[in-house]
Amino acid sequence: MTINTLAKGGWHREQMTCFQKMEKVIVAMQDPDMGMKMRNQRLLITVIPHAMTGKDIIDWLMQNYNINEEESLHLGGFLVQYGYIYPLKEPRCLVLRPDESPYRFQTPYFWTSTRWPVSELDYAIFLAKKNIRKQGELMEYEKERYSVLHKRINHTWDFVVMQAREQLRASKQRRKADRIVTECQEQAYWLINRPPWPLNAMICCSNTIILSVRAYVLMCRFVKYSEQYQNHDPIMQGCLPSNPWISDDTAHWTMNAALVPIPTRLRVERWSFSFMELLSDAMGRQEFMMYLEKEFSAENLCFWQACEEIRHGESSKIVEKVEEIYKNFLAPGAARWVNIDSKTMDKTLEGIKHPHRFVMDDAQMHIYFLMKKDSYPRYLKSDLYKSMLSKAIVPQETKKSVFPFVRRQRHSSPSPAQAAEDSRSKGPQAGSD
Amino acid sequence: ILFIFEQYFCHIVLSPLIPEMATQEVQLNETLAHLKSESESLKSKLEEERAKLHDVELHQVAEKVEGLGQFVMKTRRTLKGHGNKVLCMDWCKDKRRIVSSSQDGKVIVWDAFTTNKEHAVTMPCTWVMACAYAPSGCAVACGGLDNKCSVYPLSLDKNENLAAKKKSVAMHTNYLSACSFTNSDMQILTSSGDGTCALWDVESGQLLQSFHGHAADVLCLDLAPSETGNTFVSGGCDKKANVWDMRSGQCIQSFETHESDINSVRYYPSGDAFASGSDDATCRLYDLRADREVAIYSKESIIFGVSSVDFSLSGRLLFGGYNDYTINVWDVLKGTRVSILFGHENRVSTLRVSPDGTAFSTGSWDHTLRIWA
Numbered sequence: 001m002t003i004n005t006l007a008k009g010g011w012h013r014e015q016m017t018c019f020q021k022m023e024k025v026i027v028a029m030q031d032p033d034m035g036m037k038m039r040n041q042r043l044l045i046t047v048i049p050h051a052m053t054g055k056d057i058i059d060w061l062m063q064n065y066n067i068n069e070e071e072s073l074h075l076g077g078f079l080v081q082y083g084y085i086y087p088l089k090e091p092r093c094l095v096l097r098p099d100e101s102p103y104r105f106q107t108p109y110f111w112t113s114t115r116w117p118v119s120e121l122d123y124a125i126f127l128a129k130k131n132i133r134k135q136g137e138l139m140e141y142e143k144e145r146y147s148v149l150h151k152r153i154n155h156t157w158d159f160v161v162m163q164a165r166e167q168l169r170a171s172k173q174r175r176k177a178d179r180i181v182t183e184c185q186e187q188a189y190w191l192i193n194r195p196p197w198p199l200n201a202m203i204c205c206s207n208t209i210i211l212s213v214r215a216y217v218l219m220c221r222f223v224k225y226s227e228q229y230q231n232h233d234p235i236m237q238g239c240l241p242s243n244p245w246i247s248d249d250t251a252h253w254t255m256n257a258a259l260v261p262i263p264t265r266l267r268v269e270r271w272s273f274s275f276m277e278l279l280s281d282a283m284g285r286q287e288f289m290m291y292l293e294k295e296f297s298a299e300n301l302c303f304w305q306a307c308e309e310i311r312h313g314e315s316s317k318i319v320e321k322v323e324e325i326y327k328n329f330l331a332p333g334a335a336r337w338v339n340i341d342s343k344t345m346d347k348t349l350e351g352i353k354h355p356h357r358f359v360m361d362d363a364q365m366h367i368y369f370l371m372k373k374d375s376y377p378r379y380l381k382s383d384l385y386k387s388m389l390s391k392a393i394v395p396q397e398t399k400k401s402v403f404p405f406v407r408r409q410r411h412s413s414p415s416p417a418q419a420a421e422d423s424r425s426k427g428p429q430a431g432s433d
Numbered sequence: 434i435l436f437i438f439e440q441y442f443c444h445i446v447l448s449p450l451i452p453e454m455a456t457q458e459v460q461l462n463e464t465l466a467h468l469k470s471e472s473e474s475l476k477s478k479l480e481e482e483r484a485k486l487h488d489v490e491l492h493q494v495a496e497k498v499e500g501l502g503q504f505v506m507k508t509r510r511t512l513k514g515h516g517n518k519v520l521c522m523d524w525c526k527d528k529r530r531i532v533s534s535s536q537d538g539k540v541i542v543w544d545a546f547t548t549n550k551e552h553a554v555t556m557p558c559t560w561v562m563a564c565a566y567a568p569s570g571c572a573v574a575c576g577g578l579d580n581k582c583s584v585y586p587l588s589l590d591k592n593e594n595l596a597a598k599k600k601s602v603a604m605h606t607n608y609l610s611a612c613s614f615t616n617s618d619m620q621i622l623t624s625s626g627d628g629t630c631a632l633w634d635v636e637s638g639q640l641l642q643s644f645h646g647h648a649a650d651v652l653c654l655d656l657a658p659s660e661t662g663n664t665f666v667s668g669g670c671d672k673k674a675n676v677w678d679m680r681s682g683q684c685i686q687s688f689e690t691h692e693s694d695i696n697s698v699r700y701y702p703s704g705d706a707f708a709s710g711s712d713d714a715t716c717r718l719y720d721l722r723a724d725r726e727v728a729i730y731s732k733e734s735i736i737f738g739v740s741s742v743d744f745s746l747s748g749r750l751l752f753g754g755y756n757d758y759t760i761n762v763w764d765v766l767k768g769t770r771v772s773i774l775f776g777h778e779n780r781v782s783t784l785r786v787s788p789d790g791t792a793f794s795t796g797s798w799d800h801t802l803r804i805w806a
Contacts, residue, residue: 155678155685218723219494222748223766225703229747234791235806236749244546245509245792245806253528276660312617315634358680368660410547416527416570417587
């Protein structure tokens, strides 16, 4: 593997193969029959289940791979160094000790290979949690990164702190043993996977590889996005039944109008690409609202929509709209009360005293991410969505005209300005989007 | 290697120096100096190699992606009606109407599908360099040498003069180069030759936020299609592309790799990146998460500047309108030029892909607009 192969991305395949091989070992170690015997380990006054000693690890490796103690220690050392096994005592010291020191398997959620690319946001939230939990608990390098991140993603810092508080609050409700375990897992993960800046010349090999892999994975996003949307790109793949500009037939537009009885299949598929795709399609939003109504959480989407109207609406209407939102969604005993964490609620209520365009931003973001992480994935698995997908039309491709020089009549369409005027004259009952 | 040198260093410094070997001491110091400079040069070489490793180019990653076949795109409509150079155009959300503006002060709203003109306004100034369609489809905004951005509600009353209901929204101290509505008809983002961008409330004409940071005229802008919807990018004559936070007015990222004025910026559909077109005859792709340029779209045979760029719906194709009257179509992933389109008889000044990606429109100094599909 020369520098040239490295530059061409050859190393990535090599690195990933290593991870796959390590994971095979780890899975074998946890096999119910042939795997390691695990027991409860005592850490100070708490008892941690499913732990093993360093000596156990080495013995198992020796037995199962037919290697000597030195080699076993060497191999086991890598498993610890790459985060598949982490020490319970002295968590910052990623070394395998051939004695009674307790170790635990890292949960697959935190495997380096599953969590790429590492998110700056996640790391910021982790550091914020540490900072909040105990002031001054951050290590020197963590303090550095914390201030770099604070500058870099300053515009979402409120969100970071809010998420950190939420996660801490949620973890307080768990049993102490579980909490310690999760903290250890997280600490071990970030020890290995922390974003590698600020940089200095004395970088160790793994850091360089991580940098390169990160860059590689970021580039892959473009490939993935283009592949996902390729069938939806009319210039690249054509569109059904035909491209109106080429055939002079507006059927494609009619079939894909804002609200149709039955949408096309491509359109319904697109709703599954991202939450934003679903919300930006009027029909998708309508379907999602129906789903939420069944789940008795429609107030979330209503709240989000009301907040959007403040953000993008007339300045003169901000005060009255904020009052409406408070009445309907935030006041104690409100008809459609939304579930926001107390910190955000307090901040929002304080802000409402002097309403401005962005006063609902935090609350809106909280509800948005709640829907995105919770209701949206469940909607995609629901019968409502699946039946819509199966009902959806796949238009027949229009055969090219036998006499191509005979031009079809090009029909005009009602101007949006006309539609707006019509609805205005019909009165408020004829409400449009 | 560096470790070894540092250790050697320490060893020399720490080992006791015997007084009799004074001459040796001098030699030792010379050796130290020599070693120090060698270690510095090794350090910078290491940095170079490291930089090579993590500056992976997009086309390297895209090697395994299937190449694109031949592209057949033709002019499907030609819109004639402007009496002078067409400078700007924008699509309506209904996917078929467009607004265009020209040097002679005329702003025309067309149904591009039927090629019928539906509205026409004569501005009180010449060189209307910016125009935009409102999201509702009920109004258009435009401006240019008058240093202002005005909003015209579109009335269907044939007798009504659109200019009567005109609303002056933005005020700059130099020409208006670009304008765009945000998610609603209520706010407009503008960029100007005065070096600033600004966000305005349409109803009151109030300035909501201003954006300072460019060192010269700002020529273009584009709003980010993101979930939280709070950023935009601008390009200027200072060769810089800046990404701004709309709430705070701060510049959160800045890119300076072009060699000349940036005439056009456009976000990649996912919002993670943006493309730029410049007088240096190249288009470039900047990745916001990697915080650097990740692709250059250029060819030795392309000499004239790019005036306008836009992506196809999937982001796989990048269309560029050039000052040599042509349109070049680029494979965004592989960095290769897929196709060159001829048709206009003077420079292409503006280019936009339609909202549903079925076609793209170009405006030219040859007084016409063309729809390509």
